[in-house]
Amino acid sequence: MSDLIGLRALYAQTAHLYEQAVVPAFGPLANDLARWVLRCAAAHRRATLHDPFDALDEALPVNELHTELGTLTALDLGTGTGLLARALSPALGRVIGLDVSPDMLRVAQRAAPGNVRLLAADLHHLPFRRGAAQLIVSSFGLNASTPKKAFRAIARVLRPGQGVLAFQEWAAEDDVRATIDRTLQAYAPPDIPGLDEALRNFLDAPSPWNEQLQFSEDFYQMLKETGFDLVWAREAHFVTVHLPSIDALLNYRFAWPMRRFTLEAMAPQARAAFLSDVRARLAAFANADGSVDWAPSLFRVFATM
Ligand SMILES: C[S@@+](CC[C@H](N)C(=O)[O-])C[C@H]1O[C@@H](n2cnc3c(N)ncnc32)[C@H](O)[C@@H]1O
Incomplete structure (x- = not known):
């Protein structure tokens, strides 16, 4: 069972920074997902969807899909500040x-x-009746869930014969994140006062999502087991996000309280040394103009479904 108190504590500490620090990184990922979902959903309704990972009609502007999809209601799970919901609307x-x-x-x-x-x-x-939803989507909103329980809940509300679930989640950890976290560990003080008990318990708890869904085949198998009909799952680098600087990347990573509180707990000299060290290490990932x-x-x- 996911820890809702811990989740709320995590996002209570992140919400005020999300639009300014996280959306520059997540925005392009959510927008690309929205375009993909809309094109696939339209093709599915026309019964012309053979493989959602085949090249779909990329030229068609999203607004024009309104003629085909304008009567649909989508449910965005883990909407957060509403990034994907806005892109689909x-x-x-x-x-x-x-x-x-x-x-x-x-x-x-x-x-x-x-x-x-x-x-x-x-x-x-x-909180919906059985078969009420035709389209359920999510962008990084499912990874704190207990996956089988979540997929069962989704399957219950999707309309048989018409329902579609489409989402994206994190796959393998990237080198940039590993570099930041390894460097941070080397400078982390023993006491991190900002991390209260709810947050600490949440961060220390096992993650059934990450444990149970490590390969595309795991998604395929679990969705089939929970009652889905056709299932496609793929792991890839679907989108390249262009960030203006290494600091924009750090702002995104440090919007999450575990890193932010660790940084804030450092003495000023240690913090300056950490920032200089991590910027130097991340330079390996930057373009000639400093963008990433x-x-x-x-x-x-x-x-x-
Ligand atoms: C990483 S954020 C993603 C937000 C947004 N979809 C985006 O792409 O920016 C994950 C969101 O999922 C929500 N979430 C996680 N578990 C949830 C659950 N069991 N029920 C409802 N929302 C949940 C969190 O509160 C958080 O707002």
């Missing part, structure tokens, strides 16, 4: 962004277009 009738963190939803509310509704709920217990192209390894999954 021009093409769909309505998007419901669901999240367990009231702090993230408060930020989402500020930027929500008129056809985006927000709902505070746990994705393991979706970040292409994380992702899983993308498209499954029908």
Whole structure:
């Protein structure tokens, strides 16, 4: 069972920085996912979807899909500040962004277009009747869940014969992240006061998602077991995110409280030494103009009910 108190504590400490520090990194990933989901969903409705990873009609602007998808309601699980919900909203009738963190939803509310509704709920217990949903999506919103329980809850509310689940999640850890975390460990003080008990317990707890879903085949098998019909899952570097500087990359990584509190707990001299060291190490990943192209390894999954 996922730790909802810990999750809320984590995102209470992240929400105020999310749009400014995380969205520059996650925005291009969510936008690309939205385009892919909409094209696949339209092809699925036309019964012309043979493989969602085949080249689809890339030229078709997302707005034009509104003619085909304008009556659809999508449910965005772990919507956070509503990034994916916003990207999908021009093409769909309505998007419901669901999240367990009231702090993230408060930020989402500020930027929500008129056809985006927000709902505070746990994705393991979706508050919808059986078969109510046609399209369920998620961008990095499922990885704190207990996967079998989450997929069962999703399968229950998807409409048989028409329902689609499409999402992306993290695959292998990238070298940039490993470099930052290894360097941070070398400078971390023994006491990190910002990390309270709820957060510490959450961070120390095992992750059933990461343990049970390590390869594309694991997604395929678990989705089949939980009642899905056609399932495609692929691991790839689907998107390259262009960040203007190494500091933009650090801002994104340090928006997460475990790293931010570790940095804040360092004495000023140690902090300056850490920052200089990590910037020097990350220079290996930067372009000549100091910008960084970040292409994380992702899983993308498209499954029908
Ligand atoms: C990494 S953020 C991703 C947010 C957004 N989808 C994006 O791409 O920016 C993960 C979000 O999933 C939410 N979440 C995690 N587990 C959840 C659960 N069991 N029920 C509802 N929301 C959950 C978190 O509160 C958080 O806002």
